Amino acid sequence: MNTDRSLSASDLDVLVKGDGPALLLAHGAGGGIEGNFGLVLDDLAQDHTLVGPHYPGAGGSPVATEPLDLDDLADQLVAAAAAAGQDSFAVLGESLGSAVAVRIAARHPERVRALVLTAGFAVADPVLDLAARLIKSLAAAGQWEDVARLAFLSCLSPTDLAKIEPAYIDAVVAQALAGMPPGTVDHFDLASRVDVRPDLGNLSAPTLIVVPTGDRLVLPESSHRLAEDIPGAKLIELRGAAHILNEADRATWLHHVREFLDTLPAVPA
Template identity: 65%
Template sequence: MTNEHPTAAPLASVMDVRVHGTGPALLLAHGAGGGIEGNFGLVLDDLASDHTLIGPHYPGAGNTPAAATPLDLDELADAVVESAVSRGHERFVVMGESLGSAVAVRAATRHPERVRALVLTAGFPVADPALALAARLVTTLGKAGEWDAVARFACLSCLTDRDLAEMPEEALEAAVAATRASLPAGMVDHFALLPEIDVRGDLAGISVPVLVLAPTGDRLVLPDSSRRLARGIPGATLVEIPGGAHVLNEADRAVWLKHVRGLLGGL
C-alpha cells in the first residue's frame, strides 16, 4: 500500500483503461479507493450491450502506477477525458461515482465540447465535515499501515444498515478480508484529494443533461451533498435511491440502471 512505482510520464499515457462494448461512448470515473469493476461491475455488461464503455483507473488503481506527487483534480479530469479521445471518441457521457462525480463535473467544465451528459452518483460539490473527517481518518490509518482498520471502516461506510444488521459475524469478517485484499495502492492518495475538492464554482456553467443519483443510506457521502450538487446545476434531475449505501447493492443498482437508461434513451 505504498507508492512503489511513481508515475513519471503524463498521466493519460500510463493509465490502465478498460474498454468494453460498442456504440456511443460512456466514460466512467470511479471513486476513491475504487476501480471500474468495483464501482460499475454490476452494470458493465448491460451498458456495454449498446455502448462503448471506457474505464480509466486513477493512479494507484487497477494497473495504473501510483503517483509520485499529490493528485490534482484538473489533471485527473484531463487524463480521464484523454483516455476516451485517444481511443477515437470525440464526445461522450461521463458517469462519475463519489470522487468520480467531481472528476466528471470538472471534465464538463474543462472540456464542454466533449461532454454530452453527466451521471453523478453519491457525489458532492465540496467535502462536508463528515466526508472530510472520514478522508483524513483513512489517510492517517493508511499512512500508518493500519489496513485492517481501513477495511473495517470501509465496510462500515459502504454497506447498508440492513446488511450490517443481518450479516453473521463470520460473513462480516469475510467481507472485511475481501475489502482488505481489494484496497488499491493509491488509496491514501485518493482520499487525501477529497478534502481539497471544491467544484461549486463549476456547477452553474454546466448546460448538458445531468442526472444526480443520491443513495439515502450513504454514510460516507451524505445524501445532502448530492442534493446540493443537483441544486447547483441548472436543469439537473435528482433521483434518490431509498436506503441505498455508498456502494450500491444489486437491487439498488438495478434502480440506478433504470434511471440511467432513461437518460441515455433521451439523448
C-alpha cells in the first residue's frame, strides 16, 4: 500500500552533489552536512547523487520560529530530495538524523531504498537527555562557551582528547563554538522529544546500523536497540569510535557503508 504523502516546498538550504543513485543525508543536532559527512562527501559523490538538507538554523537554512516537529522535518528533507529530482533514495542518518531517517521511512516508504543509521537512537537515552537539558539551560543563561565545552567533551573519544595539548584546549573550544549553528538548541530540543519506537517494527527498507562503541553522547545500547527492533537490520560496530568519527573511523565507516550500498538492487533507468 502506498502511504506516501504529498509534499510542500522546502525552504531548507540543500547541498546537491554528484551523480548516480541518490543518498539523502540527515545530519545530527548542532551539526550540518559538512560537519557530519564532510570527510566522505567527495568519495560518495563519485557514484551517487548526494542531497544534503540543513535543518532549520544550520547551514543557510533559516532559524525556526517555533519548536521543530519531527514529521515536518522528515517531510522537508523528502521535499528537498524531490526538488533535486530524486524520487527515491537511501537515507544516511547520523545521531538525531537517525530518528529523522526512521520517520522518513515510516512516512514515505515507497521512496526509501535503504537506511544507514549511525550513532542512532529511537528515543533519547538518559545520557543524551541529560546532555540536551544541560545544553538548553546553559544556552538560556548565555553560557555558550560552556555549551561548546560540553559538546566537545561529549563528542570526542578519550584517545582523541588526549592528543590535544592542554594549552590549546581553549582555542579548540573556541573553534567548536564558532562552528556551532544558530539552531543548535532547537535541534537538541527535538532530540530530547523524538520517539520513533512505534515506527521500527513496520520498516521494510534494508537497514545498516553503525555503532561507535566509544560514543559518550548517545549510548551504544541505543543503536543496539534499533537493530533489535528493525526487521532484518544489520549491525556493525566501530570499536572505540566516538560520537563524531575521526578520519580513521570514518574511513572504516565508509568501507562498511559502501559494502552495504553495493548489495542494493540497481535503480531502474
